[in-house]
Amino acid sequence: MTRSGNPRNSQPRWLFPFVVTVVFFLSVLPLGRLAATGLASAFEGGAAKLLSDPALWRSVYDTLATSFLGMIAAVILGGGFALLLTLFDIRAKALLGFLFMLPMMIPPQVTALSWIGMTGPSSALLKALGLAPPLGSPQPLYSIGGIALLFGVQHAPLVYLSLRAGLLALPRDAVEAARLSGASSRRVLTDIILPLSLPGLVAGAAIAFVSGVGNFGIPAILGIPASIYTLPVLIYSKFASFGPGTFGDVSLISALIAIISIIGLSVESRVLKGRDYRVIGLSGQVAVFRLGGWRVFAEALLWLVILLILVMPLTALVASSLAPAYGVPLSAKTATIHAYEEILFRQAVTRTAFANSIFLSVTTAFGLLAVTVLTGYFLVRTKSRLAGLITALAEIPYALPGIVLAVAFILLFAAPLPILRISIYGTIWIILIAYFSSFFAVSLKSVVSAFRQLDPSLEEAARLSGAGFGRRLADILVPLVAPAAGASVILVFLIACNELTVSALLWSAGTQTLGVAIYNLDDSGSFNLASALSVLVVVMVIAMMIALELMAKRLPKGVVPWRS
Amino acid sequence: MAKLILNRVSKAFGLGKPAVNDLSLTVREGGFLALLGPSGCGKTTVLRMIAGFEQPTDGSILLGERVLADAGAMVPPESRNMAMVFQSYALWPHMSVADNVGYPLKVRGISGETRRRKIGEALAAVRLESFGDRRPADLSGGQRQRVALARCLVTEPDVVLLDEPLANLDRHLRQEMEETFREFHARSGATMIYVTHDQGEAMALATDVAVMSEGRLLQVASPEEIYARPEGRLVGGLVGQGAILSLPSPVGDNRLLDWHALQPLLASIDPAAPRIDILVRPQDIAFAGGGIEARVVSVLFEGERYALRLVLPDGQMLRAFSRDPVKAGDVLPIVIRSAWRL
Numbered sequence: 001m002t003r004s005g006n007p008r009n010s011q012p013r014w015l016f017p018f019v020v021t022v023v024f025f026l027s028v029l030p031l032g033r034l035a036a037t038g039l040a041s042a043f044e045g046g047a048a049k050l051l052s053d054p055a056l057w058r059s060v061y062d063t064l065a066t067s068f069l070g071m072i073a074a075v076i077l078g079g080g081f082a083l084l085l086t087l088f089d090i091r092a093k094a095l096l097g098f099l100f101m102l103p104m105m106i107p108p109q110v111t112a113l114s115w116i117g118m119t120g121p122s123s124a125l126l127k128a129l130g131l132a133p134p135l136g137s138p139q140p141l142y143s144i145g146g147i148a149l150l151f152g153v154q155h156a157p158l159v160y161l162s163l164r165a166g167l168l169a170l171p172r173d174a175v176e177a178a179r180l181s182g183a184s185s186r187r188v189l190t191d192i193i194l195p196l197s198l199p200g201l202v203a204g205a206a207i208a209f210v211s212g213v214g215n216f217g218i219p220a221i222l223g224i225p226a227s228i229y230t231l232p233v234l235i236y237s238k239f240a241s242f243g244p245g246t247f248g249d250v251s252l253i254s255a256l257i258a259i260i261s262i263i264g265l266s267v268e269s270r271v272l273k274g275r276d277y278r279v280i281g282l283s284g285q286v287a288v289f290r291l292g293g294w295r296v297f298a299e300a301l302l303w304l305v306i307l308l309i310l311v312m313p314l315t316a317l318v319a320s321s322l323a324p325a326y327g328v329p330l331s332a333k334t335a336t337i338h339a340y341e342e343i344l345f346r347q348a349v350t351r352t353a354f355a356n357s358i359f360l361s362v363t364t365a366f367g368l369l370a371v372t373v374l375t376g377y378f379l380v381r382t383k384s385r386l387a388g389l390i391t392a393l394a395e396i397p398y399a400l401p402g403i404v405l406a407v408a409f410i411l412l413f414a415a416p417l418p419i420l421r422i423s424i425y426g427t428i429w430i431i432l433i434a435y436f437s438s439f440f441a442v443s444l445k446s447v448v449s450a451f452r453q454l455d456p457s458l459e460e461a462a463r464l465s466g467a468g469f470g471r472r473l474a475d476i477l478v479p480l481v482a483p484a485a486g487a488s489v490i491l492v493f494l495i496a497c498n499e500l501t502v503s504a505l506l507w508s509a510g511t512q513t514l515g516v517a518i519y520n521l522d523d524s525g526s527f528n529l530a531s532a533l534s535v536l537v538v539v540m541v542i543a544m545m546i547a548l549e550l551m552a553k554r555l556p557k558g559v560v561p562w563r564s
Numbered sequence: 565m566a567k568l569i570l571n572r573v574s575k576a577f578g579l580g581k582p583a584v585n586d587l588s589l590t591v592r593e594g595g596f597l598a599l600l601g602p603s604g605c606g607k608t609t610v611l612r613m614i615a616g617f618e619q620p621t622d623g624s625i626l627l628g629e630r631v632l633a634d635a636g637a638m639v640p641p642e643s644r645n646m647a648m649v650f651q652s653y654a655l656w657p658h659m660s661v662a663d664n665v666g667y668p669l670k671v672r673g674i675s676g677e678t679r680r681r682k683i684g685e686a687l688a689a690v691r692l693e694s695f696g697d698r699r700p701a702d703l704s705g706g707q708r709q710r711v712a713l714a715r716c717l718v719t720e721p722d723v724v725l726l727d728e729p730l731a732n733l734d735r736h737l738r739q740e741m742e743e744t745f746r747e748f749h750a751r752s753g754a755t756m757i758y759v760t761h762d763q764g765e766a767m768a769l770a771t772d773v774a775v776m777s778e779g780r781l782l783q784v785a786s787p788e789e790i791y792a793r794p795e796g797r798l799v800g801g802l803v804g805q806g807a808i809l810s811l812p813s814p815v816g817d818n819r820l821l822d823w824h825a826l827q828p829l830l831a832s833i834d835p836a837a838p839r840i841d842i843l844v845r846p847q848d849i850a851f852a853g854g855g856i857e858a859r860v861v862s863v864l865f866e867g868e869r870y871a872l873r874l875v876l877p878d879g880q881m882l883r884a885f886s887r888d889p890v891k892a893g894d895v896l897p898i899v900i901r902s903a904w905r906l
Binding site (some may be wrong): 010386453457458460461462463464466467468475476479480482552 | 614616617635640641643644645646647648650651652653655656657658667668671672674712715719
């Protein structure tokens with residue numbers, strides 16, 4: 001019989017140091033390194049040179065303009081969808097909601113490519129329909145407005161989710177009380193529901209803004225041809241023309257992005273403060289208002305929006321991938337699957353990219369799960385006051401734009417590792433570590449919500465049965481959180497597989513990911529190959545989202561991000 | 565197996581009032597102890613300290629000679645050889661009934677025919693032989709409780725802990741389960757500790773009853789003893805349906821008082837006399853001439869009898885039973901045949 005001096009109850013002694021170590025390496029160390037380089041460069045005078053560069057301020061302006069206009073578009077689209085689908089008696093709500101969520105999970109560079117394929121003089125779709133503008137006329141999307149519009153489409157689901165969560169959390173008795181006081185449906189809507197749901201809308205707008213600031217795929221494809229450089233694109237171009245001051249410059253620009261993001265995120269957390277308390281009680285089911293004769297019009301409008309932002313761009317993408325060459329009209333005769341053969345069987349680059357992305361995503365998804373099961377268990381069971389701090393530190397890398405994190409990891413690993421004297425810079429391992437850091441919060445969230453739902457007596461019964469920590473983990477805890485763990489694996493795989501921002505900075509020959517491959521194919525003019533690869537990616541995204549949707553009933557609340 | 569000893573155990577959560585305060589208790593080997601008290605009195609904390617889920621902040625817990633826990637160190641629950649029936653049953657939903665019952669054996673490395681036989685025996689003891697392949701979700705509340713009990717039975721634990729195991733069951737099932745618990749205790753010979761806020765359960769099952777209130781142990785005794793001779797107002801109020809009268813102190817040390825002793829006390833009108841608490845059980849009140857007059861405040865028909873609330877001329881309340889219907893507002897003469905000085 002051993003006597004254990006651990007007063008921490010069910011946790012083994014090594015768990016707390018393990019969690020602290022994980023959070024230190026995935027969050028504190030890279031971000032600390034970034035801050036240190038930024039500060040050093042600021043004191044050495046590099047900052048003055050950078051800050052006096054008009055190109056930087058031009059870039060700040062472009063970033064803020066695209067993000068702000070994109071936020072407006074996202075609020076109109078996402079807010080409208082959330083209100084109509086949550087409050088009114090629209091038919092086929094679930095399907096509309098699911099379709100509206102898709103753009104969020106489609107990689108941004110694919111969104112950009114599909115919209116390019118839908119508009120402009122070389123559009124295969126428009127040519128096939130005989131609607132293409134004359135050759136030589138400008139591509140309208142290569143502009144601030146174009147970037148903002150696509151930001152709007154890509155980030156509208158974020159506003160939708162935030163507002164919808166707010167609407168579902170409304171106390172139903174408040175609505176019922178207003179009705180009993182004699183208020184008409186319209187008055188209840190304007191006097192009660194809209195004012196109470198404002199925080200959700202503001203929070204969603206803030207996230208949409210921050211996502212615009214950090215978005216790389218859309219401005220990289222739409223902005224560079226028009227010489228519009230948002231801050232993430234500016235960082236990318238600084239690395240492309242690498243010089244002695246590059247590290248200092250990019251760390252300062254990253255700091256700038258981080259500051260703008262933190263302002264946005266603090267707006268979000270401020271307006272959402274206290275929401276958790278309102279969720280308690282009679283809530284979760286908002287009174288459904290009848291639209292009457294307007295219902296048909298509302299439904300037509302919703303489906304029209306889905307057609308415009310989802311169906312048409314994706315059709316254009318498929319059309320582009322089937323076109324024999326860029327600009328050649330597409331018809332039943334000229335359509336070819338040549339591009340698919342090329343990327344799947346001939347091009348070594350795309351096959352490497354598939355292999356890399358799948359390796360990275362699978363390793364990240366399963367590797368992170370092993371870490372987050374232990375971390376999640378610690379966070380739920382501990383009585384330590386550090387739990388809140390650890391949660392916050394784990395969430396920061398995901399909340400910050402990917403480009404900031406990528407810069408942090410470049411700075412951290414540019415020099416060979418101490419003691420080991422091995423450099424992982426330029427290898428696939430630096431991408432893997434950055435993915436671990438970036439998606440830690442995604443994986444952790446599912447697992448933590450599953451642990452929270454678990455009755456502690458299930459584990460206590462196993463302890464009294466004589467099972468030690470490892471045994472309980474294998475026999476009791478992991479099987480019981482398995483559905484959420486499975487969802488977390490699919491979700492991390494889905495996000496990692498489509499990721500471009502982090503790998504765009506960290507890849508080198510032989511370690512390109514799918515996101516990088518699509519971007520490079522487009523950059524080198526192989527538009528049809530880029531489209532074909534994008535189509536495959538979209539098919540994969542939809543398949544995985546459907547898989548998660550089917551699992552959703554068995555999962556704790558909050559695991560599947562597009563369901564609320 | 566050996567005596568379980570709690571030696572001046574305290575448990576404080578944070579800075580507030582301790583949940584358990586300086587509690588000493590010895591459970592004899594093979595005893596069946598009911599830990600009785602109102603909710604929030606600290607009885608579940610005591611149970612969780614015995615199991616090893618909480619560590620005492622002061623004092624020590626011993627099983628025979630072996631120290632299980634003190635403020636400095638403790639044996640983790642997994643090496644205490646105890647078993648527990650949880651209020652929520654705590655059956656693992658992803659395992660079959662047989663796997664649930666057999667899990668403690670699996671952890672101890674017992675496999676094959678031995679394990680199958682022991683699982684079969686444990687399930688037979690709770691009359692669930694044919695349920696081994698079912699999932700816990702397919703069982704009723706009473707059946708789940710019996711599976712939890714079988715899981716305790718399977719490894720011959722030194723101590724079996726039961727945390728309000730009947731709280732989630734309906735009245736009919738409770739009686740059946742009480743019977744099962746008694747059988748289980750007789751068969752296994754394990755020391756059992758049973759936490760409940762229901763005095764009826766405690767009386768019916770236990771060989772000893774420990775009454776707790778606000779983190780302190782008030783009295784430990786057999787059910788008969790605790791019913792007949794409770795110590796102090798709190799125990800007197802918790803056990804049985806008695807009413808407590810405040811009366812002038814009688815002459816002598818006699819604690820069991822009859823009508824002769826009581827009559828002058830009730831008649832006394834000296835407000836300055838030192839007063840004591842006297843417990844009066846409803847079945848000890850008889851309606852007879854020569855008693856003092858009491859007014860009926862309320863009447864509740866309970867089927868086999870009427871339960872009355874009476875008020876004495878000085879305003880003190882009493883409970884009584886009556887075989888014959890009476891009306892609220894009636895004034896009746898009563899005699900208190902027997903009462904216990906607290």
